[in-house]
Amino acid sequence: MNQRLLWIPQVEQKPGGPLAARGFASFEGTKPDRVWTLPRHTSEQDPPELPYTPVHMRTAFLEDYVHDWRVEKGGFWYYSRVHDLYRSGVWLLLEWEDNS
Numbered sequence: 464m465n466q467r468l469l470w471i472p473q474v475e476q477k478p479g480g481p482l483a484a485r486g487f488a489s490f491e492g493t494k495p496d497r498v499w500t501l502p503r504h505t506s507e508q509d510p511p512e513l514p515y516t517p518v519h520m521r522t523a524f525l526e527d528y529v530h531d532w533r534v535e536k537g538g539f540w541y542y543s544r545v546h547d548l549y550r551s552g553v554w555l556l557l558e559w560e561d562n563s
Contacts, residue, residue: 465559466513467492471541472552486552490539495557498532499523500545504554515556523556 471486499517502524504510517523524545526532531543532555541555 465493465561466515467495467557468510468513469539469555469557470507470510470552471539471555472507485543486541488539488541489537490534491537493559494534495559497558498526498528499556499558500526500543501554501556502545505551507552510554511556517556526555 469488469490471488473486499519500523501511501515501517503522517525519525524543526543526545531541533540545553
């Protein structure tokens with residue numbers, strides 16, 4: 464299992480505005496098979512160490528492709544409502560299988 468961390472900064476939502484991406488980061492490389500929000504890791508200067516063992520609903524939240532995130536046109540778009548709880552940026556754990 465391959466792992467990569469991705470920092471998603473907080474995006475300010477406008478009152479009454481449409482539901483939009485809650486975060487965005489430039490992205491190149493392999494599209495992940497799984498994306499986890501790591502709610503205990505909300506400081507860009509203090510990322511978690513890899514390898515990281517996520518436990519859903521305890522140390523991480525497993526996010527749904529399309530509903531919570533997508534990779535498109537060199538960018539990683541993040542929509543999870545988990546992000547709103549922290550009013551800060553958050554680290555994501557991206558995982559994918561090595562198919563070589």
